[in-house]
Amino acid sequence: MAGFPGLERKFRRGRPRGVRVCVSVLEKEEKIAREVLKPPREWRPQPWSLQCMCGNTMSVPLLTDAATVSGAERETAAVIFLHGLGDTGHSWADALSSIRLPHVKYICPHAPRIPVTLNMKMVMPSWFDLMGLSPDAPEDEAGIKKAAENIKALIEHEMKNGIPANRIVLGGFSQGGALSLYTALTCPHPLAGIVALSCWLPLHRAFPQAANGSAKDLTILQCHGELDPMVPVRFGALTAEKLRSVVTPARVQFKTYPGVMHSSCPQEMAAVKEFLEKLLPPV
Structure with a gap:
């Protein structure tokens, strides 16, 4: 599904100051979201659990300052x-x-800051342009493919450091979820x-032909708020339908959450x- 605008924020941090999206209703939604999307107190992490990537990451730009949550034991898997x-x-990461x-x-890289057509060419963190x-609507095919290559480089970096591909889960929220798919x-x-939260499949017309042969064995958790005004839940349902034409249909879970807008919730x-526990058990 093609682009959706700027209330793609999670919990405490929002979009840069001064950014005004091109659809006025988003201003009201964001005001509500400032209160609604605050995580419960118990969701706040211990300070020592968050780190920034350092060391030999120059060949993978997204790792240079990515936020990470380290495991308490030997790390045998990555998200x-x-x-x-x-x-x-x-x-x-929080x-x-x-x-x-x-x-x-858990590795949470930061998107580059680029002009976003949908938001009147305002410069903001974005994985690719939204139109x-x-x-x-038209899609930024070149930008989507470039962003995907950068994420694949991050995956290969983890593989070189001892975590096999079948122990890596890729996920994201909204535009990030779209790129992860x-x-x-x-x-x-x-x-x-x-893990695909509140998102869509970019360049969906290219699938299933564009999928790699191994994609049929992917296991997918797709979640969506039923009151999402930015990426309507029906787009999520259409995405799930498309995904079942690409991967083994039984491997796609599509969960919806009543009363939830363009955000996450404790149930999600x-x-x-639970999904990660089953997919990435201890070894």
């Missing part, structure tokens, strides 16, 4: 999670720290699965944790 438009990896598994490393609200489906390495995070 790479991509934030939404206008956000940073820090807010999702959220994932509340459901962390002791043997799993319209309609599923039939496209990247995992076209990745030459057989990943463990995908519990579902993510």
